[in-house]
Amino acid sequence: MKQIFHIFLKDACRYWRESAVSIALVTAFGWNEVRGWAHQNAFGSDSADFFTSKYLLGLVVVLLPVAWAFMVVRVIQGETLVGDRQFWVTRPYEWKKLLGAKLLYVLTFVNLPLVALQVYLLSKVGFHPATYAVGLFWMQVSIALYLLLPVAVLAVVTSTMVQVLLASLIIALYVGGMVALSTQVPSSSFSSSSDWLSGGLFVGTGLAIIVLQYARRDTMKSRWLMVGLAIVLFLFLVGTPYKTLVEHNFPQIGSGEAVPMQMALLPPEDPGGIGVFNKDGEAEVQLPMSVGGITPGDIIQVDGVLVEIRSPDGMRWDPGWTSPGLVLYPDQKATKATFTIKKDLFERIKALPVQIRISIAFTVFRERNRRDFIVPTGEFAMADAGLCSVESTFLPKIQCRAPVHGPTSLLLSTDMSMSTCPLEKGDVPASSGEIARAWTRNDDSAPPEPGISPMKDVDFYFSNANASSQQRRPGVCPASPLVLSNPEAVARNRIVLDADGVRLVEYQTKQMVITIDRSAVSR
Amino acid sequence: MSKAIRTENLVKRFRKVEALAGLDMVVPEGAIYAFAGPNGAGKTTAIKILMNIAGATQGRAEVLGLDSMRLAGRNFASIGYVSENQELPEWMRVDAFLAYLRPFYPTWDRALENDLVKQFDLPLNRKLKNLSRGMRMKAALAGALAFHPKLVVLDEPFTGLDPLVRDELIQGLLERAEESTIFISSHDLAEVESFASHVGYLERGKLSFSEELTSLVDRFREVELTFDAPPTLPAQLPETWMQLNTSAAVVRFVESRFDAEKTSSAVRSVFGSVRSTLFVPMSLRSIFLAMAKAGTALRTGAGTKRADL
Numbered sequence: 033m034k035q036i037f038h039i040f041l042k043d044a045c046r047y048w049r050e051s052a053v054s055i056a057l058v059t060a061f062g063w064n065e066v067r068g069w070a071h072q073n074a075f076g077s078d079s080a081d082f083f084t085s086k087y088l089l090g091l092v093v094v095l096l097p098v099a100w101a102f103m104v105v106r107v108i109q110g111e112t113l114v115g116d117r118q119f120w121v122t123r124p125y126e127w128k129k130l131l132g133a134k135l136l137y138v139l140t141f142v143n144l145p146l147v148a149l150q151v152y153l154l155s156k157v158g159f160h161p162a163t164y165a166v167g168l169f170w171m172q173v174s175i176a177l178y179l180l181l182p183v184a185v186l187a188v189v190t191s192t193m194v195q196v197l198l199a200s201l202i203i204a205l206y207v208g209g210m211v212a213l214s215t216q217v218p219s220s221s222f223s224s225s226s227d228w229l230s231g232g233l234f235v236g237t238g239l240a241i242i243v244l245q246y247a248r249r250d251t252m253k254s255r256w257l258m259v260g261l262a263i264v265l266f267l268f269l270v271g272t273p274y275k276t277l278v279e280h281n282f283p284q285i286g287s288g289e290a291v292p293m294q295m296a297l298l299p300p301e302d303p304g305g306i307g308v309f310n311k312d313g314e315a316e317v318q319l320p321m322s323v324g325g326i327t328p329g330d331i332i333q334v335d336g337v338l339v340e341i342r343s344p345d346g347m348r349w350d351p352g353w354t355s356p357g358l359v360l361y362p363d364q365k366a367t368k369a370t371f372t373i374k375k376d377l378f379e380r381i382k383a384l385p386v387q388i389r390i391s392i393a394f395t396v397f398r399e400r401n402r403r404d405f406i407v408p409t410g411e412f413a414m415a416d417a418g419l420c421s422v423e424s425t426f427l428p429k430i431q432c433r434a435p436v437h438g439p440t441s442l443l444l445s446t447d448m449s450m451s452t453c454p455l456e457k458g459d460v461p462a463s464s465g466e467i468a469r470a471w472t473r474n475d476d477s478a479p480p481e482p483g484i485s486p487m488k489d490v491d492f493y494f495s496n497a498n499a500s501s502q503q504r505r506p507g508v509c510p511a512s513p514l515v516l517s518n519p520e521a522v523a524r525n526r527i528v529l530d531a532d533g534v535r536l537v538e539y540q541t542k543q544m545v546i547t548i549d550r551s552a553v554s555r
Numbered sequence: 556m557s558k559a560i561r562t563e564n565l566v567k568r569f570r571k572v573e574a575l576a577g578l579d580m581v582v583p584e585g586a587i588y589a590f591a592g593p594n595g596a597g598k599t600t601a602i603k604i605l606m607n608i609a610g611a612t613q614g615r616a617e618v619l620g621l622d623s624m625r626l627a628g629r630n631f632a633s634i635g636y637v638s639e640n641q642e643l644p645e646w647m648r649v650d651a652f653l654a655y656l657r658p659f660y661p662t663w664d665r666a667l668e669n670d671l672v673k674q675f676d677l678p679l680n681r682k683l684k685n686l687s688r689g690m691r692m693k694a695a696l697a698g699a700l701a702f703h704p705k706l707v708v709l710d711e712p713f714t715g716l717d718p719l720v721r722d723e724l725i726q727g728l729l730e731r732a733e734e735s736t737i738f739i740s741s742h743d744l745a746e747v748e749s750f751a752s753h754v755g756y757l758e759r760g761k762l763s764f765s766e767e768l769t770s771l772v773d774r775f776r777e778v779e780l781t782f783d784a785p786p787t788l789p790a791q792l793p794e795t796w797m798q799l800n801t802s803a804a805v806v807r808f809v810e811s812r813f814d815a816e817k818t819s820s821a822v823r824s825v826f827g828s829v830r831s832t833l834f835v836p837m838s839l840r841s842i843f844l845a846m847a848k849a850g851t852a853l854r855t856g857a858g859t860k861r862a863d864l
Contacts, residue, residue, distance in 0.1 A: 038658050046646060116608045119643050119695075122636040124659045126628035 035126060039133035040140070043107050050103040051141045057096045058145045064089045065485055066156055069433070096484060100142050101183040105196050107137050108187035113245045115191050127246045138180060143172050150486040157419060157487060159435045164486065167436030174482040177235060185238045188245040189254050206262055210269060218352025219274035219338075230268050237261045278336060278353050282393035282526040292396045292523065293332050293360060294325035295367075297388070297531045300538035307540035314372035315382075316541040319390065321369060321529075326362040329399045331443070331471065331519050334358035336393040339371045341536075343381045349373070353393070363467055364497040373536070382537035390529045397519035399443060407452075409510040416442045416518070417472075417490055428453070428507025430470070430492040438490045441473040445515045446508055448496065453509040468494040471519070559584045559619060559706050559736035560605060566613035567600050567760075574600040576760035577614065582738055582753070587728075589747035589768070590740040591843065592757035598740040599638075601757070602710045605738075606636055619706055632660050635699030635735075637692070638710035645684035649677050649694050653701070660702035671697040674727055689720035696724060700731050707731070709739040713746050725750055748839040756843060763846060768839070775842045776813040778822070779833040780806040786826050793821050797849045804830075809837070809845040 044051065068089055111120050111130060120130075150168055151161040161168070186196050186203075214220045241254045285291055298320040309315050319339075326332055336353040343349075351371065358367055369390060405414070407422060407430070414420045418434035430444065446469075448462035455461060470492035494508060508514065560582035567575040574597045582588045592598050603609040605618050607626040616623040621630060644652065653672070657663045672679065675693035683691055692712055699707060707728070713721045728737055729750055741747050747754070748768070755765035764771070778796075780786075782804040792799060799808035806826070810818050815834065822829060837845070 034658065038655075042655055115642075116603055117638075117640050117642045119641050121608055122606050122631055122634065123656070124629050124632040 033129075035129040036132040036136060039111075039125075039130060040136045043110055043133065043137050044140075046110060047103060047106055047137075050099070050106055054096070054099045054103050054141055055145050057092055057099050058149050061089070061092045061096055061484055062149045062152060064092055065153060065487070069157075069487075093484065097179055100179065102193075103141065104138060104180055104183045105187040105193060108134055108184060109191060109193070112191040113188050113249050114251045121249070131242070131246045142180065143175070146175065146484065147172065149484070154435055154486050157433060157435070159418075164436045168486060171436065171483070171486065175484075178482050181235065181238045181242075185241050185258070188242050189251055189258065210266065213266075214269060217270055217274075218350070219278065219354075220269060220272070220352075221355060230265055233264060234261065274353065278338075278393055279526070282335070282524050284526045284528065291325065291527065292327070292330060292525065293323060293394070293527075295392065295527065295529060296322045297390070297529060297534070298322050298366065302538075306543060307537065308543045309375050310372065312372075313375045315375060315378040315536075316370060316372050317378075317536055317539045318541055319369045319371075319388070319539055321367055321390075323360050323364045323367050326360060326364070328362045330362060331397040331399070332360040333395045333397060334360065334367075334392055335395055335524075336391075337369050337371070338391040338393075339369065340389040340391075341373075341381070342387040342389075343384050344386070345384075347381065349377065349381075353391075359471060361467070361469060361497055363465075367497075370541075378536065378540075382540070383535055385533040385535060388531045388534045390531075391526060392529070393526045394524070395521050396523040396525070397441070398522045399517040399519050402515055402517040405514040405516050407508055407510050407512045407514060415516070416440070417492075418487075422509060428494065430508060432490045432492070433487045434490050436486050436488070438474050438488045439472055439518075441471075441519050443469060443471045443517045443519050444492050444494070445469045445517070446494065446512055450513050451508060452511040453507045466496055466498070468496045470494045473519070557584050557620075558582065558617070559586070560588075560617070560738060562601070562605075562614065562616040564614035565601065565604060565611050565616055567597070567604060567609070568612045574760055575604070575611070578757070578760065578762055580755055580762050580765055582736060582755075584736050585733075586753045587732055587737040587751050588739065589744075589751035589754040590738060590757065591744055591747060591754060592740075592742065593847065594742050596742075596757040597760040598742075598757055599640075599710055600760075602638070602708060602738075602740060606634075606708060632662070632702070633705040635702070635704035635707040636710075637695045637699045637708075637712055639692070639712060639714045640710070641695060643683050643691060643695060646682065648680055648682050649686070650679035652683060652694060653679075653698060656698045656701075663702045667703070668697065668701040671701055671727065674730075675723060689716045692716065693720070693724065693727075696727060700727065703731075704735055707735050707737045707739075709737070711740055711742070713741060713743065721746060744840040744843050745838075754839065756846065758847070771842065772836065772839065774811065774813050775837045775845075776810045776818070777835040777837055777841070778808050778810050778818065779835065780822060780826065780829050781831045781833075782806070782826070783830055789825055792825065798845050809842075810834075811846075 111125070111134075112118055147168060150171065154161045154164060186199050190196050190199055237257055237260075241257050244250055244257070245254050301320055307315065334356055337356050338353045339351070341349040351373075354371065356369065360367060369392075411419055411421045414430075414432060416434070416439035417430075417432040420430050420432035423429050423431050445467055447464065448466045448468050449464040451462065472490055472492065558581050560580065562578050562580045565575050565578035565580075566573070576597075578597070578601055580601075590598055590601070600609065604611045605616050605623050607623050610624065618626055619630075619633065626634075644655075647655065649672075653668055657665075657668075671677075675690075675697055677690065677694055677697060678686070683694060686694065696709075696712070709728075712724060716724070725746075728739075731737075739747060739751070751768050753766065754768050754771060756763040785801065785804050786806060788799070788801065788806075795810060795812040797809040797811055799806065801807075812818075813834065818834070819832060822832060
């Protein structure tokens with residue numbers, strides 16, 4: 033332990049500038065965050081100052097991780113592990129103590145100020161920090177895994193900052209390549225089953241490289257481990273049987289089993305206009321679908337949609353699973369399945385009567401713990417969501433600041449006919465039973481969201497799935513009655529819809545064309 | 556006598572280049588061992604393996620009775636290592652450098668540290684990066700001697716130093732020679748001749764010989780034979796004769812197993828009568844030069860068979 037403190041003190045003396053900058057940025061972040069809340073609460077009073085504050089916060093949010101990364105690299109490279117000329121390798125340094133000293137430095141100058149800031153911010157809002165100790169701990173872990181671990185891995189296999197930057201560039205190119213590749217691999221964006229495995233492999237390999245470097249200083253082996261990891265992640269991306277995983281995770285409902293929802297393809301709408309292609313030269317096709325049969329109290333989250341097309345000439349098109357981000361409620365009557373198709377293929381088959389098979393993977397959520405809630409005036413506490421207030425001047429919403437973690441699953445429902453918001457000119461009063469909802473959820477198994485601030489902004493935007501786009505967005509005002517509930521996942525299933533004789537051209541997204549009479553303009 | 560350093564068939568290859576080609580070496584405890592050899596002979600590579608800075612491709616090395624591959628952490632509390640290539644924490648002042656090293660060594664001797672600082676005339680308040688090469692080497696040496704190491708390993712410590720600084724360093728070393736084994740590599744033979752007790756000569760990754768300096772100097776002589784008329788050289792010469800050359804009635808060679816009676820007898824049996832015989836003691840440098848030339852001649856096939864050393 034003595035050696036750990038001895039090395040730590042040496043580093044603290046040597047890198048006091050880096051530590052000071054990092055602590056200053058943490059302080060600036062805290063100051064700006066509190067200032068931002070004040071402006072948020074009094075929005076509109078001084079919008080110029082508000083935007084300055086936002087700009088500063090954005091700058092600090094970028095600079096702080098950079099300062100941490102720079103400091104970690106400098107501290108680790110203070111006793112560089114690469115090369116054979118370092119004076120310390122032939123001194124009585126014990127590798128575990130050297131590693132311990134570096135860890136202590138990071139804990140002292142990254143985690144400790146961050147925890148202090150988070151405790152201060154929680155207290156400032158009015159939350160008792162001790163209640164959120166576990167969450168704060170996980171926030172530190174997430175900072176360590178998302179930021180400090182990759183930086184430390186780079187630092188232990190390089191000897192200079194230039195080498196770190198070069199390695200970062202190579203990694204950025206690799207990541208860019210993987211992201212580009214993932215868009216080409218069917219279904220890869222849908223299934224996250226292999227993400228946990230990749231994440232675990234990344235963390236495991238990163239820790240192994242750090243330990244290997246400190247224990248053996250075997251840089252060549254460590255660098256090969258990094259290359260190996262890159263290759264394995266690549267193989268995961270291209271080799272994961274995404275479709276099989278989806279089919280396994282979302283079993284198809286068998287005949288005779290109760291179906292949590294009914295869906296059917298609707299005839300094409302004809303809003304007029306001409307079909308458009310996006311900038312990638314793809315046609316966007318929207319399949320309107322009727323929705324029904326959802327049990328009151330259930331919510332269907334559509335996790336994935338797979339559209340397969342078979343043309344009369346035998347051509348089969350299957351772009352893989354996509355994540356539509358759709359949520360269906362019991363009173364919902366219709367929705368749309370949207371997909372894009374390459375222009376040349378679309379042009380070839382658009383007028384042909386094709387067979388379409390739509391597979392829908394979904395999760396059934398059931399409302400639990402329903403309770404009534406009357407929206408108070410001003411700032412109010414709402415269970416699971418933290419401190420909230422009604423924002424009605426711009427986009428009607430309830431905005432909340434949740435401590436450490438946003439609500440796991442919180443559904444806010446309101447009967448729009450009982451809204452206390454004053455009707456504006458042109459507003460049509462809602463009929464009784466027209467429900468607007470706002471639902472926010474985080475993956476149950478996910479640790480607290482990574483970030484610097486312990487306060488998570490959660491906004492509840494209310495929408496009514498059956499409202500037309502011309503209708504004003506429903507809002508809530510003080511005294512509006514709400515029903516709060518915590519929907520829980522109860523089942524995961526898959527249904528398959530088949531439709532014959534579909535002409536894609538009829539379902540292509542249309543755009544209105546406005547023709548300008550030039551002669552009229554000139555007059 | 557127990558051994559401070561022992562290597563057995565130590566081999567180090569860098570791809571196709573063989574830096575060490577089966578090094579067998581023994582350094583007795585208490586010796587001042589000069590590890591000599593030309594540039595590129597593999598001295599630094601051997602030392603890096605001894606200090607576990609680099610791994611061997613084959614063979615093994617022991618340092619203070621421990622496998623060099625296991626040398627780590629607290630084992631270095633009894634080893635002082637200084638290299639010309641070593642990167643010191645240059646941002647530190649000399650006093651901070653010594654103060655930083657202190658807690659690492661249970662046997663650190665503050666009085667000795669002060670003595671070394673005085674002896675080397677170290678400017679305590681200056682940063683290492685602002686010191687001259689000689690001063691930096693002195694600071695490194697002070698940090699490597701102040702804890703009474705059992706073994707001091709120095710890799711080309713005198714390279715590029717002026718004679719005065721070199722003498723100061725040597726003086727500093729000699730004053731601690733009684734308590735330590737000193738292993739010092741150098742390509743400059745003159746600088747180690749004055750104080751080494753043992754010498755090993757590394758050439759092309761192999762030790763040509765390794766022995767006590769006095770016995771080495773004793774067994775080498777430059778022999779000058781003067782004849783009445785130019786002699787006829789026989790086809791077969793004794794294997795211990797090196798660099799034989801003739802000039803009119805004078806024959807010169809280096810005897811590598813000198814014994815006055817035996818060498819005189821060998822001369823008589825080869826040449827018969829000789830007008831005069833002169834045995835000239837050789838400096839270490841001359842001995843190495845003779846051996847190096849003999850080695851080169853042997854490799855190029857231009858000379859006679861190399862002497863059995």
